[in-house]
Amino acid sequence: MKYISTRGQAPALDFEDVVLTGLAPDGGLYVPETLPEFSQEEIASWAGLSYEELAFKIMAPFVSGAVSDAELKQIISEAYSSFRHDAIAPLVQTAHNEWILELFQGPTLAFKDFALQFLGHLLDHLLKKRQQKVVVMGATSGDTGSAAIEGCRRCDNIDIYILHPYKRVSDVQRRQMTTVLEDNVHNIALEGNFDDCQNMVKASFGDQSFLPEDRQLVAVNSINWARIMAQIVYYFYAGLALGAPARPISFSVPTGNFGDIFAGYLAKRMGLPIDQLVIATNSNDILHRCLSGNDHSKQPLQHTLSPSMDIMVSSNFERMLFDLYDRDGDKIRGLMEDFKSGAMHLDESALSKARELFSSYKVDDDVMLEVIRDVFERTEYLLDPHTAIGLKAARETRRRQDIPMVCLATAHPAKFPEAVRKAGQDTDPALPHHMADLFQREERYEVLANDIGTVQSYIAKNLKA
Numbered sequence: 485m486k487y488i489s490t491r492g493q494a495p496a497l498d499f500e501d502v503v504l505t506g507l508a509p510d511g512g513l514y515v516p517e518t519l520p521e522f523s524q525e526e527i528a529s530w531a532g533l534s535y536e537e538l539a540f541k542i543m544a545p546f547v548s549g550a551v552s553d554a555e556l557k558q559i560i561s562e563a564y565s566s567f568r569h570d571a572i573a574p575l576v577q578t579a580h581n582e583w584i585l586e587l588f589q590g591p592t593l594a595f596k597d598f599a600l601q602f603l604g605h606l607l608d609h610l611l612k613k614r615q616q617k618v619v620v621m622g623a624t625s626g627d628t629g630s631a632a633i634e635g636c637r638r639c640d641n642i643d644i645y646i647l648h649p650y651k652r653v654s655d656v657q658r659r660q661m662t663t664v665l666e667d668n669v670h671n672i673a674l675e676g677n678f679d680d681c682q683n684m685v686k687a688s689f690g691d692q693s694f695l696p697e698d699r700q701l702v703a704v705n706s707i708n709w710a711r712i713m714a715q716i717v718y719y720f721y722a723g724l725a726l727g728a729p730a731r732p733i734s735f736s737v738p739t740g741n742f743g744d745i746f747a748g749y750l751a752k753r754m755g756l757p758i759d760q761l762v763i764a765t766n767s768n769d770i771l772h773r774c775l776s777g778n779d780h781s782k783q784p785l786q787h788t789l790s791p792s793m794d795i796m797v798s799s800n801f802e803r804m805l806f807d808l809y810d811r812d813g814d815k816i817r818g819l820m821e822d823f824k825s826g827a828m829h830l831d832e833s834a835l836s837k838a839r840e841l842f843s844s845y846k847v848d849d850d851v852m853l854e855v856i857r858d859v860f861e862r863t864e865y866l867l868d869p870h871t872a873i874g875l876k877a878a879r880e881t882r883r884r885q886d887i888p889m890v891c892l893a894t895a896h897p898a899k900f901p902e903a904v905r906k907a908g909q910d911t912d913p914a915l916p917h918h919m920a921d922l923f924q925r926e927e928r929y930e931v932l933a934n935d936i937g938t939v940q941s942y943i944a945k946n947l948k949a
């Protein structure tokens with residue numbers, strides 16, 4: 485399997501090299517040259533497989549021999565051994581034909597663990613084999629950071645640097661990152677917002693001259709293809725549990741960087757009969773504006789009670805555009821140039837294809853709080869703010885009541901006590917046992933100016949691995 489850039493001007497890479505990089509040299513994102521497709525019979529034969537067994541079936545064609553089958557199985561088994569629920573991704577019913585897919589049973593309580601536990605073990609395996617040291621650089625609006633740190637903290641060949649927006653993540657999210665004191669783990673609180681963090685990471689991939697010659701950057705954000713690949717699995721897992729492929733399934737996905745829902749779109753192309761894919765946004769609604777009114781323009785970033793989705797520049801939308809424009813890299817380069825100056829407009833054909841594939845809906849803080857309150861009153865199930873946005877969007881856009889609607893629960897409510905209290909809870913949701921002393925742990929992080937030179941010299945100076 486080869487991987488090509490969405491901007492059409494970078495050499496194709498194999499799986500191992502695509503995992504050990506981030507952005508393509510032409511600024512694009514890597515995607516598989518062709519997608520594996522599974523027949524309905526094959527998908528039906530997977531009913532009853534464990535999460536780990538299914539993960540192997542789905543990921544093996546992408547890995548295409550870069551690690552042996554036995555090694556891949558071992559990496560998968562290690563990745564999901566840290567989850568707190570035997571089902572790995574359990575389903576909970578909230579209403580008739582409406583389900584919550586709990587993706588927060590991993591060590592850092594967000595869906596990011598699905599891909600980042602896997603990626604951490606995969607990187608460890610590849611780097612040991614190659615006897616190579618790398619620098620991991622990532623941007624986080626709160627959840628990717630801790631999941632990436634948890635995935636990489638024990639890898640001797642990795643120095644990991646995570647940039648989070650200073651004072652813009654919840655206290656739980658910050659402490660999940662900054663209380664990890666291994667000396668290869670470095671937390672930077674950037675005086676800027678998430679988009680600034682993400683821009684800095686992307687720009688650093690373009691010019692890595694700040695690193696010693698024997699080091700290269702590796703991404704842990706969803707620009708890394710392995711992230712997306714691992715996230716495809718839970719769409720199949722939920723689908724099979726609810727009767728696919730004999731029965732179609734719909735999904736609602738709280739969306740920011742478009743990685744999670746892009747994985748859902750790929751699951752559909754690979755053969756899972758998905759009826760609706762709902763893009764649920766908070767007030768940072770660029771994707772909803774694009775779908776509903778062809779307005780893909782940058783607006784000032786708003787700080788909401790669902791901070792992990794406070795994202796304006798949605799990286800993986802570029803991967804989607806690549807398909808909407810029949811994989812024409814020249815077109816994508818043009819669109820991304822337009823967007824750099826403030827806005828891009830999709831042509832009619834691309835827009836109508838996007839509207840066939842996705843529904844979209846925006847939920848502001850007040851409505852989100854009302855949803856948490858209402859669902860708790862009816863069912864005693866406590867949603868996190870991101871999940872509540874997904875549930876509301878599902879209810880507002882749903883076309884068919886007879887098709888199961890699965891709402892992705894992307895985080896545990898204990899990560900967002902402020903929102904939960906505002907929704908009427910008088911006690912904070914309890915952190916799981918392994919995090920019970922989080923607020924007593926020592927913290928370590930560096931506050932840095934929103935300046936790429938400052939950040940890059942901090943990275944170069946502090947390499948440990």
Ligand SMILES: Cc1ncc(COP(=O)(O)O)c(C=O)c1O
Binds near residue numbers: 594595626792870
């Ligand atoms: C809790 C939570 N929900 C939803 C999202 C949005 O997911 P994506 O960026 O893949 O669209 C994120 C961050 O990415 C998140 O941390």
Ligand SMILES: N[C@@H](CCOP(=O)(O)O)C(=O)O
Binds near residue numbers: 626629705793799
């Ligand atoms: N919401 C994310 C933002 C980064 O997204 P990613 O999926 O590209 O890593 C976060 O919590 O950090």
